[in-house]
Amino acid sequence: MEQFQIHVASARPAPGDRRQATVGVNASGNIEILVERVLPETECLVEVTTAVTGYRTLWQAVIEDFCDRCPTGGLRFAINDGGARPDIVHLRLMQGARLMGGEP
Amino acid sequence: MAQWNKQRSEREVRLAVAAKYADGKVVLAGNVVAFLSSVVCTGDRVCLEGDNQKQADFLADALASVDKAQIHDLHIVQSGVVLQSHIDLFEKGIARKLDFSYSGPQGHAIARALDSGKIELGAVHTYIELFARYFMDLTPNVALIAAVQADRAGNLYTGPNTEDTPTIVEATAFKSGIVVAQVNKIVDTLPRVDIPGGMVDFVIEADRPFYVEPLFTRDPASVTEIQILMAMMALKGIYAPYGVRRLNHGIGFPTAAIELILPTYGEQLGLRGKVATHFALNPHPTLIPAIESGWVEQIHSFGSEVGMDSYMQERSDIYFTGHDGTLRSNRLLCQAAGLYACDMFIGSTLQIDLAGNSSTFTSGRIAGFGGAPNMGSDARGRRHPSPAWLMAGREAVDNPTSLARGRKLVVQMIETFGEKMVPNFVEELDSVKMAEQLKLELAPVMIYGDDVSHIVTEEGIANLLLCRNAEEREQAIRGVAGFTPVGLGRNRAAVEALRARGVIRRPEDMGINPLSATRQLLAAHTIEDLVTWSGGLYHPPAKFRNW
Numbered sequence: 001m002e003q004f005q006i007h008v009a010s011a012r013p014a015p016g017d018r019r020q021a022t023v024g025v026n027a028s029g030n031i032e033i034l035v036e037r038v039l040p041e042t043e044c045l046v047e048v049t050t051a052v053t054g055y056r057t058l059w060q061a062v063i064e065d066f067c068d069r070c071p072t073g074g075l076r077f078a079i080n081d082g083g084a085r086p087d088i089v090h091l092r093l094m095q096g097a098r099l100m101g102g103e104p
Numbered sequence: 105m106a107q108w109n110k111q112r113s114e115r116e117v118r119l120a121v122a123a124k125y126a127d128g129k130v131v132l133a134g135n136v137v138a139f140l141s142s143v144v145c146t147g148d149r150v151c152l153e154g155d156n157q158k159q160a161d162f163l164a165d166a167l168a169s170v171d172k173a174q175i176h177d178l179h180i181v182q183s184g185v186v187l188q189s190h191i192d193l194f195e196k197g198i199a200r201k202l203d204f205s206y207s208g209p210q211g212h213a214i215a216r217a218l219d220s221g222k223i224e225l226g227a228v229h230t231y232i233e234l235f236a237r238y239f240m241d242l243t244p245n246v247a248l249i250a251a252v253q254a255d256r257a258g259n260l261y262t263g264p265n266t267e268d269t270p271t272i273v274e275a276t277a278f279k280s281g282i283v284v285a286q287v288n289k290i291v292d293t294l295p296r297v298d299i300p301g302g303m304v305d306f307v308i309e310a311d312r313p314f315y316v317e318p319l320f321t322r323d324p325a326s327v328t329e330i331q332i333l334m335a336m337m338a339l340k341g342i343y344a345p346y347g348v349r350r351l352n353h354g355i356g357f358p359t360a361a362i363e364l365i366l367p368t369y370g371e372q373l374g375l376r377g378k379v380a381t382h383f384a385l386n387p388h389p390t391l392i393p394a395i396e397s398g399w400v401e402q403i404h405s406f407g408s409e410v411g412m413d414s415y416m417q418e419r420s421d422i423y424f425t426g427h428d429g430t431l432r433s434n435r436l437l438c439q440a441a442g443l444y445a446c447d448m449f450i451g452s453t454l455q456i457d458l459a460g461n462s463s464t465f466t467s468g469r470i471a472g473f474g475g476a477p478n479m480g481s482d483a484r485g486r487r488h489p490s491p492a493w494l495m496a497g498r499e500a501v502d503n504p505t506s507l508a509r510g511r512k513l514v515v516q517m518i519e520t521f522g523e524k525m526v527p528n529f530v531e532e533l534d535s536v537k538m539a540e541q542l543k544l545e546l547a548p549v550m551i552y553g554d555d556v557s558h559i560v561t562e563e564g565i566a567n568l569l570l571c572r573n574a575e576e577r578e579q580a581i582r583g584v585a586g587f588t589p590v591g592l593g594r595n596r597a598a599v600e601a602l603r604a605r606g607v608i609r610r611p612e613d614m615g616i617n618p619l620s621a622t623r624q625l626l627a628a629h630t631i632e633d634l635v636t637w638s639g640g641l642y643h644p645p646a647k648f649r650n651w
Contacts, residue, residue: 055525061587085521086587087330087562091618098619 002053011044012071021099024092031084035096044072050081070097111280129258136166151244155183157407158265160250162286162310164189206472214470230478232439238275247276250314254287258301261294264408264431271436277303286310295428318410320386322360333621335361343379346492350382354451358517366394367627384442387412393627406438415641442479447492448513449479460553465535480551499569515558520586527588564610583608
């Protein structure tokens with residue numbers, strides 16, 4: 001078990017006004033993300049709790065790329081990771097951001 | 105005085121010895137080992153029929169039981185090394201040399217046997233390539249084959265699993281070889297004759313039906329959202345723009361996902377009747393919903409698939425069937441269709457390097473090729489045009505003229521990471537190191553980079569036809585390699601430039617919302633759903649029944 005936070009200070013504000021959303025499931029090879037609109041609109045915080053240790057640099061790369069592609073300002077992502085591959089993590093983050101942007 | 109008929113005389117001698125175990129052409133199962141010892145001789149080339157589907161397993165067990173003091177140094181020339189008894193032949197010293205095509209479950213065992221010197225490897229072939237060599241320099245002296253039924257004259261009914269049999273028999277019977285068939289039953293009247301008795305020397309009613317592996321059954325329940333996203337990209341980004349109507353699908357889950365979203369996402373895109381109408385394809389159960397929804401016009405098959413027989417029998421407008429009603433498959437002819445009459449091969453792989461070379465040989469495992477390198481290669485002898493073939497060819501050159509040849513679309517689908525977080529994109533294929541270790545002259549490559557037209561990953565599609573030099577290719581590949589070291593090593597500016605040119609396309613570039621890549625898009629969620637779609641005609645094997 002490993003826990004860490006990745007903070008992005010200059011994120012583009014996330015559109016929409018949804019307060020909260022969840023995507024995915026906490027299961028082996030999968031990931032559960034709780035997204036909340038609780039931060040100043042240019043900040044983004046990702047809190048990772050993962051069952052697999054030793055991949056922090058990879059997480060950093062995935063999250064930076066995600067914040068590059070998606071407007072995430074104002075959002076806090078709490079991640080429960082069951083050992084998902086980076087592509088699943090990326091997909092779930094994108095899904096979370098889209099949900100907060102007002103899509104069903 | 106020159107002897108011109110030594111092979112024929114040798115055959116006559118063997119038949120005379122074997123006659124004491126036979127009543128006409130019929131040999132009793134209990135005598136099989138002694139019988140085989142009379143028709144097989146040391147140093148023979150033997151084809152023990154077995155591919156990725158059906159197996160002459162009774163004869164394989166018998167051959168592995170002969171006395172190696174009497175019979176040894178056999179040269180095995182067969183499609184598939186699949187059964188334990190195939191490996192036993194080498195471990196026991198009955199066989200020494202091997203030329204083959206496919207080895208699914210025995211991939212590790214072959215690598216071990218090569219390493220310990222028990223197997224002397226000729227080459228790993230594609231199916232059609234090995235078949236071709238049966239008529240050149242690898243003609244079998246003895247063929248041990250499998251059929252469903254025989255009559256006492258040696259006529260054979262192979263049922264839906266005809267597969268390799270006609271090709272093996274042709275090569276053996278007409279070059280003074282000996283053909284022995286194991287059958288499930290000897291009967292008075294056959295439903296149809298797949299192999300004429302004049303080409304068959306002996307038939308043996310085995311103590312059990314020959315084994316068939318349900319290799320092409322993919323449980324929809326195991327299809328992931330990532331695979332669905334890749335399937336959506338393939339449909340919208342490749343099938344649609346090229347208008348691909350004639351194609352082959354590989355065996356993996358990503359292409360099963362494509363089959364399962366034809367009636368849903370494909371329908372939304374308005375593609376029914378415009379793409380995926382004609383297939384060179386095994387009877388994939390996951391294609392049932394698309395067939396039932398009116399997508400597919402015609403399918404020719406390499407082999408059969410366990411549980412699909414009744415369904416195919418009732419869909420003779422779609423499948424090739426005999427006058428008895430059951431499927432007629434033929435691996436050689438279907439591979440020829442895959443090579444010359446398909447505009448696209450799309451399938452999964454296990455490793456891709458920076459030049460786009462694609463391999464399923466990973467560390468310690470010799471997987472074989474099967475049909476992929478054949479179908480996944482541009483047919484340089486092709487001369488008939490089609491819109492997809494011409495469009496691909498014109499993308500591959502600057503200023504195409506009317507002399508510019510077309511190109512086959514060869515699409516590799518691969519998730520960037522495999523099991524246990526192993527990156528599937530690599531600087532150097534595992535097979536290069538393996539070839540050094542095992543002293544192979546040729547590193548096994550399933551599909552060479554210059555034949556690959558597109559790579560589809562969860563990150564996007566790389567169109568290699570549009571790349572004009574090695575540097576562009578490398579960046580196009582890195583640009584869809586996700587968070588693997590190869591992907592992270594990309595030149596971001598170069599990748600964005602390729603994206604601006606449409607060489608790399610992301611889901612958002614194609615108007616695909618990753619949020620819509622859900623299992624709701626699958627026309628069937630379970631094997632049971634497939635049974636329902638088939639109107640109860642599909643009978644899945646027990647291991648896939650979980651309801």
